[in-house]
Amino acid sequence: MVNKVNDTRPVEILLVEDNDGDLFLTQRAFSKAKISNNIHIAKDGDIAMEILLQKGNYKDIPRPDIILLDINLPKKSGQDVLAEIKADDSLKTIPVIILSSSEAQDDIVKSYKLQASGYITKPIDLPQFHSVVSAIEDFWF
Numbered sequence: 001m002v003n004k005v006n007d008t009r010p011v012e013i014l015l016v017e018d019n020d021g022d023l024f025l026t027q028r029a030f031s032k033a034k035i036s037n038n039i040h041i042a043k044d045g046d047i048a049m050e051i052l053l054q055k056g057n058y059k060d061i062p063r064p065d066i067i068l069l070d071i072n073l074p075k076k077s078g079q080d081v082l083a084e085i086k087a088d089d090s091l092k093t094i095p096v097i098i099l100s101s102s103e104a105q106d107d108i109v110k111s112y113k114l115q116a117s118g119y120i121t122k123p124i125d126l127p128q129f130h131s132v133v134s135a136i137e138d139f140w141f
Helices: 020-031 045-052 078-087 105-113 126-140
Strands: 011-016 037-042 066-069 096-100 118-121
Touching: 011 020, 011 045, 020 037, 020 126, 037 045, 045 066, 045 078, 066 078, 078 096, 078 105, 096 105, 105 118, 118 126
Parallel strands: 011 037, 011 066, 066 096, 096 118
Antiparallel strands: none
């Protein structure tokens, strides 16, 4: 479990996503979540790693409790980011949920081989995003 029910601090979420529409839907769904949260956004894989390693302009961003990671990202792919996270002793315990539009079996299998905590195909509308967020809350928090 990522965050205890009686924990008073918000859950820190790193959302790694380059699509503005998907960013909007995900942020909107989490704004209505049962659990207080802060969402930090990385629009490419390089920025995601800088945030996670708290480098440069990102040194004050708290370490996330959970990472929602798209596979198809500019610069560094989501699967490359996942591999780096799981190879780093200071990051590998952070749950990483792949949130991707890809339903390709190869992407799903590779993500789990790289130790993703879960793989969710992106919903296409706000009610479906709310369902996904609710499922993430129920399972992880």
